Amino acid sequence: MNAYIKEKLELFQERNQNRGRLLVSCPDKPGIVAAISQFLFSHDANIIESSQYSTNPEGGTFFLRIEFECPSLLEKAKEMESEFAELADRFSMEWSFIHVYQVKKLAIFVSQQLHCLRELLWEWQSGDLIADIALVISNHEEARDVVEGLDIPFYCIPANKDIRKQVEEKQLQLLKEYDIDVIVLARYMQILTPEFVASNPNKIINIHHSFLPAFVGARPYERAYGRGVKLIGATSHYVTNDLDEGPIIEQDIARVDHRDNVERLKKIGASIERSVLARAVKWHIEDRIIVHQNKTIVF
């Protein structure tokens, strides 16, 4: 990591020593918010942001995201977490207690088209994407210069469907070595095996170049052109073993018309892909997303 960005991250960490987040899913019933806010109050924590949603107040599932500021969190985090575990048990919660101080570690996978990678690196350099981009993995060489120019390790692992297993072994080895939290497929044009996906549940974020569920699969811009649509789009989603069927995080579209040929659709689409993927990654990093039954709640 280069010195300039390192300094930014350290400043962020310094400012967020006392900042925590709680993510909760559980069966809905009265008293959940009362219990959690009482817990936070008892630790002198001040709620900064709070969002909640219930699929149905009568017997549905309740979701909560709270961001709070708590004096001496750095020292108390462990203790608070184990205290919260008891409360969580009482309400049968799935939950995470997140210390914002711990910046997430990202691996970016990319092939030959660099626009999504560039956007992420840009946002990262300008301090809008607060993460530790630990490495970039590609099956091609195109991205090497821009990545290494920012002092980020770059690994070129050529890939094709015959050597998928060996390739993924190397990749998993690297992910482990760098202790990666999130994998971003920034136009990585290889299919992942079920084993690779299974070992990273809700941790792999993809960008697909259509407004799903339209144009699942290959060559969506060519097919959009063929169908004569008046809108094209892009979709960012978590990767599951059903191709392009994972939980959708974000989508956006742009207007096109009869004059736009496939080449122009790709250019227009590239700009949507950039912003949609960047938003999805930021929301993930800020712990704003809860996955529930192949859908996302985005707080």
Next chain:
Amino acid sequence: MNAYIKEKLELFQERNQNRGRLLVSCPDKPGIVAAISQFLFSHDANIIESSQYSTNPEGGTFFLRIEFECPSLLEKAKEMESEFAELADRFSMEWSFIHVYQVKKLAIFVSQQLHCLRELLWEWQSGDLIADIALVISNHEEARDVVEGLDIPFYCIPANKDIRKQVEEKQLQLLKEYDIDVIVLARYMQILTPEFVASNPNKIINIHHSFLPAFVGARPYERAYGRGVKLIGATSHYVTNDLDEGPIIEQDIARVDHRDNVERLKKIGASIERSVLARAVKWHIEDRIIVHQNKTIVF
């Protein structure tokens, strides 16, 4: 037709006695615009608006829409049209010579959901949709009051798939009787037979409640909810014999999120359906649409 709207239409006709339109498709080659503009100039016509597009200047198809003002068009239209026919022959054109004075006759088909019908009637009353809405046909009674309240003939023809033939015979009889130019399916929830469609090529405009090609067929809002999309949409298209596969005229979308249940999606979607269908109908009425190989050029 009630007196107020009748007066508006008459005023429109008076103002457009000299207004004409040319729609042209032909193999592209040099000299087309020169020939047509020379033709118009020789008749003292002034070009008001002109749009053109070529799929490929080398051997592609050329499309043109010209709107012009020509002194004494009411008297000269026939003669000009036959003169243009010769020019058109030379370039192997498909073409229409349209006298704006002749207001198009619309039939609106509707079932029980009235929002699209209401929007069209609203735009019509406020003078934004210049057409003769000659009749409304429905398989239910819900629309009767609003339609008859505007002095538009309303025909209720109950329908189901067992009596499709008889129903369509009655409908075709009415379309003939009222000399209809355009059929607008404003959420008409019956499937049309291939014969009905074939007898009205590029004349039936439908609104489908999804951003096609996503969610072709029934219950698109329910399926959009199930898939967890972050955008919902609507599509207006010409009806062909492939369900929801006809040439797309216009599409639009709205942003939704995890809080929006199916009922809310329908409400949000209704507002998109309204505006998308209204735009498509207006463009058709203003002769802005050329259909080419299951796509539309919209000028």
Next chain:
Amino acid sequence: MNAYIKEKLELFQERNQNRGRLLVSCPDKPGIVAAISQFLFSHDANIIESSQYSTNPEGGTFFLRIEFECPSLLEKAKEMESEFAELADRFSMEWSFIHVYQVKKLAIFVSQQLHCLRELLWEWQSGDLIADIALVISNHEEARDVVEGLDIPFYCIPANKDIRKQVEEKQLQLLKEYDIDVIVLARYMQILTPEFVASNPNKIINIHHSFLPAFVGARPYERAYGRGVKLIGATSHYVTNDLDEGPIIEQDIARVDHRDNVERLKKIGASIERSVLARAVKWHIEDRIIVHQNKTIVF
């Protein structure tokens, strides 16, 4: 009120007997959410929706909107309200305790342009605007038919700046008689006196036909045309004694280009005005808006 809408409102009331809302503003400090959620829990209330915002967790102002479901609220509301008053005192809160069962009473003011009025009536008829539209007041006759056609009382009070006092006296008399909660200026083209405004703080919602602060005052479309803007807009805001300077509730825009003359700008703009005002009125009615220092927090 006609029978159909009356039935809808009664159904809404029946369904919302146990539904309440709390709106709170107070100096931010730890423990507010804990106290309120504990209060609700102690009354067996289940939180349905909760939104909060703080201008600054250190010494700023805290805002909260909670919607909850509470068994037997109809019987307990009074008692709960006075119990909450004590809690509110402790935190120096400004607050409202709202029983959703009590539908808000609206007066709509309109002049000769009816598109905003029509939109509100449409949303009201289709059940999207849950309110008691108690009367419509106009300085002209244009709106009478559409208003009385829906069995809503219509009062024509001709107005001009010389008789402003007398006109407003009549209006205030009617507002009192009908026990009005909200006044919607749906393109009412008369300026209100400071006295009228002062007697209805944050209760008068206006639609201005520009994206404020551009084109404050008269003839915004003409001035937008003169300036050659590429976007036009509309703004809904609470009325204060500074013309078009009150707290902005909602804004939206549409794209225009060099071909759009003033008449077309007005048509395009009308459609934005309709939707912007409708959203603002709905948010007000659902108690989603808190005014703070000439700005709005919209939850």
Next chain:
Amino acid sequence: MNAYIKEKLELFQERNQNRGRLLVSCPDKPGIVAAISQFLFSHDANIIESSQYSTNPEGGTFFLRIEFECPSLLEKAKEMESEFAELADRFSMEWSFIHVYQVKKLAIFVSQQLHCLRELLWEWQSGDLIADIALVISNHEEARDVVEGLDIPFYCIPANKDIRKQVEEKQLQLLKEYDIDVIVLARYMQILTPEFVASNPNKIINIHHSFLPAFVGARPYERAYGRGVKLIGATSHYVTNDLDEGPIIEQDIARVDHRDNVERLKKIGASIERSVLARAVKWHIEDRIIVHQNKTIVF
């Protein structure tokens, strides 16, 4: 210029040897299109794209942009141009005859905020902005690395209002030396003198960080925050001697809410500034803009 981009430009030139453009403004009357299309046809030119607009067919001003493909244009351009001059005289045209082969030379002015510069360089590298970015001038050093990294000459000329004359002399000297066609102010935070502006009419493109005419002048994001707007925007315009009052080329907006502080408004706004300026520069470079009475026609 680096080798990669040089190669792209040469490829573009090779492909566009026969590509020309005509831009015309003149008093409207019948026969203009006929004359021009006859002229092009007589030179075997094929019209690729044609757009026209008239402020008023009766005595208004007529505007036309035609893009055409003409065999051997490289050899015939001079001769055609002088032949067109006679035709132009007959209709009292203001006109340009443009050979697309001749790529425009750009100077970019920038201060310390680099996002607009970066966007232009990005589009340039990816082949979406076909121009010769001949030099970058700044009053600060921040941009040096990114500019020189692309082998573009970078000149740092410190500036302040006391030395404006001397600074502009140096700048004008450079513009002359590099034979510059267009000056792009990509967040250049110095005011230009009337002399500088006068010597480059309709050649200086600025990006202003508000949706003009709202928030003319300094600190627009701070003022947008203060006013509590729900939309922020950016405007690209030609520079005239009235601050932020020049002909608007393009505008766009983004939605914001009460949670967005000034810092967030700036981040959101930066992304609008980037795309709005890039579009404006591209349209200028493709000769799509005609300035008429402090407005733009954008074809």
